[in-house]
Amino acid sequence: MTENSYPELYGFWRSSATYRVRVALGLKQIQTIEHTIDIDGGAQRDPAFIAINPLGAVPAFIEPGQPALTQSLAILEYLDETVSEPALMPADARGRARVRSIAAMLTSDTHPLLVPRVKRYLKEDIGMDDAGWRRWQTHWMSTGLEAVEARLACEPDTGTFCHGDHVTIADICLASVTVVRDVFGIKIANIPTIDRIIQTCESLPAFMAAKPSRQTGAPQAAR
Amino acid sequence: MTENSYPELYGFWRSSATYRVRVALGLKQIQTIEHTIDIDGGAQRDPAFIAINPLGAVPAFIEPGQPALTQSLAILEYLDETVSEPALMPADARGRARVRSIAAMLTSDTHPLLVPRVKRYLKEDIGMDDAGWRRWQTHWMSTGLEAVEARLACEPDTGTFCHGDHVTIADICLASVTVVRDVFGIKIANIPTIDRIIQTCESLPAFMAAKPSRQTGAPQAAR
Numbered sequence: 286m287t288e289n290s291y292p293e294l295y296g297f298w299r300s301s302a303t304y305r306v307r308v309a310l311g312l313k314q315i316q317t318i319e320h321t322i323d324i325d326g327g328a329q330r331d332p333a334f335i336a337i338n339p340l341g342a343v344p345a346f347i348e349p350g351q352p353a354l355t356q357s358l359a360i361l362e363y364l365d366e367t368v369s370e371p372a373l374m375p376a377d378a379r380g381r382a383r384v385r386s387i388a389a390m391l392t393s394d395t396h397p398l399l400v401p402r403v404k405r406y407l408k409e410d411i412g413m414d415d416a417g418w419r420r421w422q423t424h425w426m427s428t429g430l431e432a433v434e435a436r437l438a439c440e441p442d443t444g445t446f447c448h449g450d451h452v453t454i455a456d457i458c459l460a461s462v463t464v465v466r467d468v469f470g471i472k473i474a475n476i477p478t479i480d481r482i483i484q485t486c487e488s489l490p491a492f493m494a495a496k497p498s499r500q501t502g503a504p505q506a507a508r
Numbered sequence: 509m510t511e512n513s514y515p516e517l518y519g520f521w522r523s524s525a526t527y528r529v530r531v532a533l534g535l536k537q538i539q540t541i542e543h544t545i546d547i548d549g550g551a552q553r554d555p556a557f558i559a560i561n562p563l564g565a566v567p568a569f570i571e572p573g574q575p576a577l578t579q580s581l582a583i584l585e586y587l588d589e590t591v592s593e594p595a596l597m598p599a600d601a602r603g604r605a606r607v608r609s610i611a612a613m614l615t616s617d618t619h620p621l622l623v624p625r626v627k628r629y630l631k632e633d634i635g636m637d638d639a640g641w642r643r644w645q646t647h648w649m650s651t652g653l654e655a656v657e658a659r660l661a662c663e664p665d666t667g668t669f670c671h672g673d674h675v676t677i678a679d680i681c682l683a684s685v686t687v688v689r690d691v692f693g694i695k696i697a698n699i700p701t702i703d704r705i706i707q708t709c710e711s712l713p714a715f716m717a718a719k720p721s722r723q724t725g726a727p728q729a730a731r
Contacts, residue, residue, distance in 0.1 A: 339662070340655060340658070340659070351602070354602075354605050354606075355609050356609040356616070357612075358612055358616075359606075359608035362604065363604070363605040363608075366604070367601050378586055379586070381585065382577050382582045382585065382586040383582075385585055386579040388582075389580075389581055389582055390579065393579070393581075393615055394620060396616075397621060398621065402651075403621065410643075410647075411634065411636065411640070424629065428625075432563060435563070439562070
């Protein structure tokens with residue numbers, strides 16, 4: 286098998302959205318070639334990457350001979366539809382709605398406020414300083430995780446993981462926010478259900494291997 | 509049939525996420541009782557609504573005797589899985605990935621930056637003025653729509669609608685951003701493919717009936 290016959294993932298060590306895809310690929314045991322796009326250095330806007338993904342965004346997941354798939358949740362659902370084991374979604378429609386709803390609280394309500402392009406706008410256009418950015422980051426990360434905690438703590442479908450006793454897309458999205466929280470050293474108290482679930486996730490090889498600190502390009506300080 | 513045997517939708521006239529669910533319910537011809545939660549007045553934090561949806565967020569979709577379903581995309585996928593006609597997703601996995609990816613560009617990359625709680629933070633904590641908010645709103649709406657336009661204009665799967673010749677979740681999410689753009693009177697030039705698709709969507713009864721200006725609670729000026 287030549288290198289070209291593997292799927293390719295374009296990502297960045299710290300990218301929360303790349304992490305999600307990396308975990309799913311690990312759980313499904315799909316061997317992939319990962320390429321680093323240095324977001325801090327602006328490599329997502331390089332012509333070389335634009336030729337691969339005209340959107341200039343990571344993650345991009347490319348199956349041999351196919352156009353790039355983009356947007357982490359779309360990639361997760363695709364992987365789950367095309368590689369059945371282990372299933373990352375519940376078997377029932379209401380269960381899937383709950384998993385997608387928890388995932389959206391993290392990937393729509395929380396994460397988009399914390400990305401580099403928002404930081405750039407706030408710093409360059411509004412003149413926000415580092416302390417202001419830190420408050421912003423902490424505020425939205427806390428708001429998002431506390432809202433998820435409120436659900437997980439009281440809804441009967443919560444189990445070992447966010448939904449029952451198997452890893453779902455909700456756990457992958459939850460862990461994708463907590464790994465970034467940890468990269469930035471943000472402390473959020475009083476989320477015991479999340480802490481418990483994340484501890485279980487992080488004991489699984491696919492989550493361990495996907496950690497930002499273990500990726501190519503991670504600075505020494507993050508290791 | 510008593511009023512209680514219909515599903516209920518809790519929403520707000522101008523809410524982009526409520527609009528999405530309203531369009532899907534209309535397309536699927538699911539009769540629903542809609543209740544207004546006055547987001548501008550803070551009614552989403554009223555104990556009466558928290559008892560219905562502890563998250564204090566619209567939209568909330570409630571089937572008789574069931575807990576609330578939340579997050580517009582999770583509700584759209586649920587409606588599509590449980591009421592088959594008309595299908596709002598393509599039949600093939602790569603098509604579904606493309607539709608979910610376009611939807612996420614709007615519901616994750618764009619819309620979360622434009623919601624009332626972000627406006628409140630920017631105004632109250634950072635002291636952003638009305639002109640600053642307008643620039644912010646215009647910047648992120650343009651960035652999001654222009655990125656979607658770039659895809660729609662060059663990808664071969666674009667048809668009468670975002671994906672082929674049938675309405676999908678991608679069209680619903682696209683229209684949910686353009687209706688809010690119109691409520692706020694924001695002009696974005698050079699998105700001809702989007703303009704064409706939206707014009708077609710808006711000729712359909714389900715999109716027409718879901719328009720913010722036609723909802724209970726819409727101010728006279730928006731009608």
